[in-house]
Amino acid sequence: MTASVTELTITAEDRRVAWLATAAVALSLVDAAIPSPLPGVKPGLANIVTLIVLIRYGWGTAVWVSALRVLATSLMLGFFLAPGFFLSLTGTTLSLAILGLAKHLPPRWFGPVSLSILAAFAHIGGQLLLARAWLIPHDGVFVLTPIFAAAALIFGTINGLIAAKLLVETPAPEITP
Amino acid sequence: MKTWLALTRPGDWLVLAGGLAAVGFSLPLLLQGGFAERAIIRQNGAVFLDTDLRTRREIEVPGPLGMTRIAIEPGRARVLSDPGPRQYCVRQGWLMRPGEIAICAPNRVSVQIAGRTRTYDSLSY
Structure with missing residues (x-):
């Protein structure tokens, strides 16, 4: 057999990203299966993975895992390049930006719960702004802001607690192929 | 309950309070357009x-x-x-x-x- 011209070397980091992204996609699918009274109000379980990755492996890995999750979930649920995809992408981008800043907060005082709440607010904020700018160009979009904000607060807190618990209870696993 | 409380840090409560304030401040948006008059x-x-x-x-x-x-x-x-x-x-x-x-x-x-x-x-x- 002739050797392939392009040699892809897969590092341990690549494998780790792939595994974590898989977990995030699975949680995103669970998320999508949960009935929601209002589009946009959902638990955002995949953010638990993002938080753990951020704290354990750093911001760069969290960006990779999130980007792969948004792409793979949209392909699986069939909304790739549809409005929902861009809403998801904007929310994720903004919450990653906030997480990048927030992780410099002193960890003695601010734990995963803080990061999770801030990320949830950034997520819904980004989605609302995109919806206002592009999908529904009218201030009526903001009528539901209090509901979205309350959902962000509640689910942000719960996800943060779950992430904190998982971080405490599980030692960093050695991911082997 | 206690095990969950142990997972929070002091600043988390500050962020939580800030989040609550944000929700509170956004409440008037629900009444956009005023009351039925x-x-x-x-x-x-x-x-x-x-x-x-x-x-x-x-x-x-x-x-x-x-x-x-x-x-x-x-x-x-x-x-x-x-x-x-x-x-x-x-x-x-x-x-x-x-x-x-x-x-x-x-x-x-x-x-x-x-x-x-x-x-x-x-x-x-």
Whole structure:
């Protein structure tokens, strides 16, 4: 057999990203299966993975895992390049930006719960702004802001607690192929 | 409960309080367009009656099919009865938010709730 011209070397980091992204996609699918009274109000379980990755492996890995999750979930649920995809992408981008800043907060005082709440607010904020700018160009979009904000607060807190618990209870696993 | 509390750090409570404040400050947005203040009743497209929603009263509006009865109560209004065949406007029930409207098309009567500021009733782009 002739050797392939392009040699892809897969590092341990690549494998780790792939595994974590898989977990995030699975949680995103669970998320999508949960009935929601209002589009946009959902638990955002995949953010638990993002938080753990951020704290354990750093911001760069969290960006990779999130980007792969948004792409793979949209392909699986069939909304790739549809409005929902861009809403998801904007929310994720903004919450990653906030997480990048927030992780410099002193960890003695601010734990995963803080990061999770801030990320949830950034997520819904980004989605609302995109919806206002592009999908529904009218201030009526903001009528539901209090509901979205309350959902962000509640689910942000719960996800943060779950992430904190998982971080405490599980030692960093050695991911082997 | 205690195990969960142990997972929070002091600053988390600060962020939580900040989040609560953000939710509180955004609450007025729910009332965008103001409270329901007036009911505008139209007959055949022309304003039949423009009344405030402060006192309880009943209004009869004549149309080509007969009388449409409308009830006004503090903060809300509804169509009580209508001679139309499908009764859509009656079944709509109480109208409470600015911009809400019940249209009894066969009898050419409509009731619309208005607030302080005029909001759009439709949007196309």
